[in-house]
Amino acid sequence: MRFKFSRDYFYVLPALVIILVIGLFPLCFSIYATFVDYSLVPPRPITFVGGKNYVDILTGPFLRALGITVSMVAACLALEIAFGFIGALLFTGTSKIETAVRTLISGPILLSSVVVGMLWKYLYFPVIGPVTLFLKFLGVPENPPIDTARTDTALISIIIADVWQWTPLVLLIFLSGILAIPKELLEAAEIDGMPSLSRLRYIIIPNMGGVLTIVLLLRGTMLFTEFDKIFILTKGGPGVHTMNIVYKSYEASFGGIYSISDAATWSIFVLIIINIFVLASAKMLARGLRRR
Amino acid sequence: MKLGVGFVLKLLVKVVFIVFFFGPIVLCAINSLRPHWAIVTNSLNFVPTIENYMSLMATGLEQFAFGRYFINSAIIAGGATVFGTVVSLPAAYALSRLKVANLGVFFLSFRFLPITTVLLPIFILWQFLGLVDTYQGMILLYMIIVVPYTVWMMQIYFNEIPDEIFQAAQIDGYSNLEILFRIMLPACLPGFLVTVWISFLFCWNEFFLALVLSGTSAETAPVACSFFLGTLGIGHRWGELSAAGILMSIPLFIFIAFTQKYFVKALSFGLVK
Numbered sequence: 001m002r003f004k005f006s007r008d009y010f011y012v013l014p015a016l017v018i019i020l021v022i023g024l025f026p027l028c029f030s031i032y033a034t035f036v037d038y039s040l041v042p043p044r045p046i047t048f049v050g051g052k053n054y055v056d057i058l059t060g061p062f063l064r065a066l067g068i069t070v071s072m073v074a075a076c077l078a079l080e081i082a083f084g085f086i087g088a089l090l091f092t093g094t095s096k097i098e099t100a101v102r103t104l105i106s107g108p109i110l111l112s113s114v115v116v117g118m119l120w121k122y123l124y125f126p127v128i129g130p131v132t133l134f135l136k137f138l139g140v141p142e143n144p145p146i147d148t149a150r151t152d153t154a155l156i157s158i159i160i161a162d163v164w165q166w167t168p169l170v171l172l173i174f175l176s177g178i179l180a181i182p183k184e185l186l187e188a189a190e191i192d193g194m195p196s197l198s199r200l201r202y203i204i205i206p207n208m209g210g211v212l213t214i215v216l217l218l219r220g221t222m223l224f225t226e227f228d229k230i231f232i233l234t235k236g237g238p239g240v241h242t243m244n245i246v247y248k249s250y251e252a253s254f255g256g257i258y259s260i261s262d263a264a265t266w267s268i269f270v271l272i273i274i275n276i277f278v279l280a281s282a283k284m285l286a287r288g289l290r291r292r
Numbered sequence: 293m294k295l296g297v298g299f300v301l302k303l304l305v306k307v308v309f310i311v312f313f314f315g316p317i318v319l320c321a322i323n324s325l326r327p328h329w330a331i332v333t334n335s336l337n338f339v340p341t342i343e344n345y346m347s348l349m350a351t352g353l354e355q356f357a358f359g360r361y362f363i364n365s366a367i368i369a370g371g372a373t374v375f376g377t378v379v380s381l382p383a384a385y386a387l388s389r390l391k392v393a394n395l396g397v398f399f400l401s402f403r404f405l406p407i408t409t410v411l412l413p414i415f416i417l418w419q420f421l422g423l424v425d426t427y428q429g430m431i432l433l434y435m436i437i438v439v440p441y442t443v444w445m446m447q448i449y450f451n452e453i454p455d456e457i458f459q460a461a462q463i464d465g466y467s468n469l470e471i472l473f474r475i476m477l478p479a480c481l482p483g484f485l486v487t488v489w490i491s492f493l494f495c496w497n498e499f500f501l502a503l504v505l506s507g508t509s510a511e512t513a514p515v516a517c518s519f520f521l522g523t524l525g526i527g528h529r530w531g532e533l534s535a536a537g538i539l540m541s542i543p544l545f546i547f548i549a550f551t552q553k554y555f556v557k558a559l560s561f562g563l564v565k
Contacts, residue, residue: 011386011468012395014379015439022436023402026413033412090306101306103552105313109559110490110544112497114514115537118521119316122323122530128334130319168313172556176564214563225406228499232518249408254504260412267408274406285563 033264040258053265061240061248062269069244069273072159073223079163080219081212084170088178089200091171102175106168113165117232120161124148148233154242158229166222170215177211178204213285220277225270245270317541323534331530344531345539358536361516364427365540368502368512369495371431376438377488383439384446385472389458396447400561403440407500410436415504425507433501438491441561445487448562449480486554489547496543513540 037049091102108116123131126144135145148157181204189199227246230236236243236251243251249266252259323331324345330338351357383399386392414433415424423429453476461471477484502512517536520529548555556564 006391008386008390008392011382011390012392015383015399015443016395018376018379018435018439019399019402022414022433023405023410023440026410026417027405029413029416030409086305087309090302090309099552101310103548105310106548106552106555107314107317107545109555110493110497110547111317112499112514112517112540114497114499114517114521115320115540118517118533118537119320121521122534123316123319125528125530128332133334164313164316169556169559173560173564176556180565211564214560217563218560221404225408227407231499231503232521235522246406246408250500253412260416263408263412267406267412270406271409274404278404 030264030267033260034268036261038260038264040260049261053261057262057265057269064240065243065245065248065266068155068240068242069224069246072155072162072226072242072244073220075159076162076166076223077216077219079159080167080170081215083163083167084215085174085208087167087171088174089204092175092178102172106172108165109169111165113228114232116161116165117229120157120164121148121233124157149238151238151241154234154238158226158233158242161229161233162223162226166219170219173211173215173218174208177208181207209287210285213281217278217281217285220281221274224274224277245273320534320537323530324538326531328529328531344535348532348535348539356520356532356536358513358516358539361511361513362539364506364510365496365513367427368430368434368506368510369492369498371427372434372438372495373488373492375431376435376491377442379435380439380442381446381472381477382469384443384450385468385476387443387447388450389471389476390468396444399440400444401440402436403444403561405436411501411504418505424505425510427510430502430506430510430512433505434495434498437494437498441494442487442491445558445562446480446484449483449487450476453479482551482554486551486558489543489551490558493543493547496540 037047124146132144146153234242236247249263253263325340348356348358418424461475499514502515
């Protein structure tokens with residue numbers, strides 16, 4: 001594609017300037033900051049250090065943070081896809097009541113993550129928290145059974161809150177995938193006496209490739225950059241048990257240490273991981289769309 | 293009989309879904325109307341009151357004084373949405389109908405840019421320009437959320453308009469701006485309104501940027517809420533916090549009530565029709 005300037009570019013210019021000033025320029029600055037020693041506290045002259053920042057992090061706390069990030073992303077994706085798909089199969093009706101019910105369960109989707117964190121902090125709360133009460137009713141002895149401050153349940157508490165917020169969106173996306181399957185196909189199979197489980201196995205699931213990739217793309221990019229709920233529920237703790245890569249980046253700068261280079265290096269790792277994930281998903285998406 | 297069992301099982305799972313996903317929101321609404329003593333003693337034997345909302349808004353020492361944060365949030369999210377949309381519409385129109393390079397994916401990619409990568413440089417730049425903790429600074433900052441999304445979505449909606457309409461307008465001698473505002477925009481008005489409202493919600497809910505860059509005088513409602521949650525004493529005033537949660541969710545509830553049809557398309561960046 002050859003670039004040809006025309007007056008039409010004036011229409012794009014304002015938006016482009018905004019993106020360049022608060023998007024591309026900061027991004028380039030971040031990349032630059034990863035190759036220097038740049039710290040606000042204590043103030044030191046900026047010196048070029050090459051790949052030292054990367055090596056320091058890769059040989060130090062990187063694997064731990066990566067492990068936490070990946071386990072959170074994997075657990076959330078698996079649960080959201082499973083529950084979302086089951087829900088989509090159940091709530092396929094188009095009657096007024098069913099539409100209203102779908103509206104109700106899509107309530108959590110765009111709630112502020114602070115509200116979600118606050119809600120779940122209350123739900124998990126010792127003695128009076130509804131989750132605590134419910135699990136006590138089921139006979140789970142520990143009080144509180146899910147504690148945001150305990151090493152074994154802190155990550156789980158974040159995962160549950162995230163699954164609660166985003167499963168409805170996954171459900172709606174799967175639902176649109178199911179509704180896109182030609183009605184005649186499903187009806188013909190039913191008339192021919194195909195059991196509903198085989199219909200699921202041979203008609204519905206093979207048609208889910210496209211929407212599944214969209215789910216992976218949307219949810220994956222959000223989950224790899226999850227910060228808000230961690231900040232509200234656990235503050236990365238106890239210790240570093242829920243500190244994912246994004247939180248590490250925050251911790252290295254505004255969390256108290258004010259090392260610009262460390263924070264930038266962590267954030268570039270986030271960027272690299274997201275890019276790998278998006279490229280893989282986009283490849284799958286292209287394949288899925290071609291088959292359709 | 294087999295059918296009966298299946299039906300009951302399905303109904304049961306449906307009820308579990310509704311209770312799990314909608315229950316916490318109902319609980320939040322109930323708690324916002326529940327006196328503090330009733331929440332602490334876990335008693336359901338109470339008369340609904342609005343005292344939580346009153347005490348949330350009350351100003352003075354050691355009070356929530358939450359009204360101020362709502363006003364901040366509304367100004368910042370509203371400003372960013374208005375300016376972001378004004379800037380994005382001509383760009384989306386140009387990408388859809390004029391002879392410019394195909395920059396759609398370039399714009400969209402900034403919606404997926406992790407906030408962490410731009411946060412520090414912007415903090416340094418904003419300090420240099422004196423924009424930290426100001427309305428102007430926050431509005432300008434939030435345009436990084438609004439512009440990529442609006443350009444991408446409006447380009448999709450514009451592309452759906454038949455080309456004959458566009459060509460007819462050109463032949464009639466309309467200028468580009470006239471075509472944009474008098475023909476294209478009215479033709480996809482629902483999509484446009486949904487895009488604006490979603491942009492507003494993105495900004496209204498945003499937490500990470502605001503946490504670092506909004507300080508005290510431009511502090512937004514989510515940041516204030518998170519500070520109250522972390523403060524000993526008021527951090528466990530669930531009544532007032534629930535009231536804050538309900539008030540913060542009103543823009544969302546309005547949206548869901550009217551536009552369920554567009555929800556999936558808007559939130560999947562147009563990937564799901």
